Amino acid sequence: MTSSGSSLDQLAELEEQRNFLLRSLDDLDAEHGAGEIDEDEYRVLRDDYTARAAVVLRSIEDGHAQLPPSDPQARRRNATILAGVLFVGALVGFAVSQFAGQRAPGQTITGEADQSVRTRLVLAEQTFASGDVEGARTAVDDVLRDDARLTGALLLSARLHVQESEVLAALQELDRVLRDDPSNVEALTLRGWTLVNIDDPDLVREGIEALDAALAQDPETFDPYLFRGSVARYVEADLLSAIDLYNAALENGPPPAMQAVIAEQIDEMQAELDAAG
Numbered sequence: 001m002t003s004s005g006s007s008l009d010q011l012a013e014l015e016e017q018r019n020f021l022l023r024s025l026d027d028l029d030a031e032h033g034a035g036e037i038d039e040d041e042y043r044v045l046r047d048d049y050t051a052r053a054a055v056v057l058r059s060i061e062d063g064h065a066q067l068p069p070s071d072p073q074a075r076r077r078n079a080t081i082l083a084g085v086l087f088v089g090a091l092v093g094f095a096v097s098q099f100a101g102q103r104a105p106g107q108t109i110t111g112e113a114d115q116s117v118r119t120r121l122v123l124a125e126q127t128f129a130s131g132d133v134e135g136a137r138t139a140v141d142d143v144l145r146d147d148a149r150l151t152g153a154l155l156l157s158a159r160l161h162v163q164e165s166e167v168l169a170a171l172q173e174l175d176r177v178l179r180d181d182p183s184n185v186e187a188l189t190l191r192g193w194t195l196v197n198i199d200d201p202d203l204v205r206e207g208i209e210a211l212d213a214a215l216a217q218d219p220e221t222f223d224p225y226l227f228r229g230s231v232a233r234y235v236e237a238d239l240l241s242a243i244d245l246y247n248a249a250l251e252n253g254p255p256p257a258m259q260a261v262i263a264e265q266i267d268e269m270q271a272e273l274d275a276a277g
Helices: 003-033 039-066 072-083 096-100 112-129 133-146 151-163 167-180 185-196 201-215 223-234 239-250 256-276
Strands: none
Touching (some): 039 167, 039 201, 112 151, 185 223, 201 223, 223 239, 239 256
């Protein structure tokens, strides 16, 4: 058997594991919804399945990256991964040509239709900000049906998935953003924060790497500094770094109420350092 054939067999086994874990997550959600397992058991099992599935999915991505690009079967499998299901079912989207067919005569692809999509995305973001998660999900899914690669829509959809504890779906959409834009600060930040909250040392390390990659872009938003500071404080027990990162977060304009909380956290950490001598 060629090395390519062996790699494809290994990928097939990994994809079977992925499918089993995703079915297990669906079954677990159904059992929890029916009251067949209690909340504590549900959370333990869901965290376990989620961590295992994330590891398998990362292995699948790495495996596809190593396949010879000239292998037609590899190309078909890669296309399936890019266009299809990794986590929670098919993501419905339209190709540019399909979307173009809905435009009025003479309308350019960056004209009124594109403005309409972006306007609907703004409305979806406002709906999410108002606390209407269900309404925001409906609105952003509608946007993604017209433009399945729109970065802002994918990021909003990922935030909604995180809000709903749908970790795998969030990671899928963040990875799609990062394939097109590896330095996207928001995607790196949300991906990193999502991974560090999974109880798996390898995924925590990967999450820290993503947060560090976000900080390497010298972002002018507070989130990357705050999340990385939390990791420094609670995961790495590095209070000096945490204080520096929290101060950097303050310098990048968090909401006033959050500024007060961050300042309190800095004072607490400084007190701990002073007490330790």
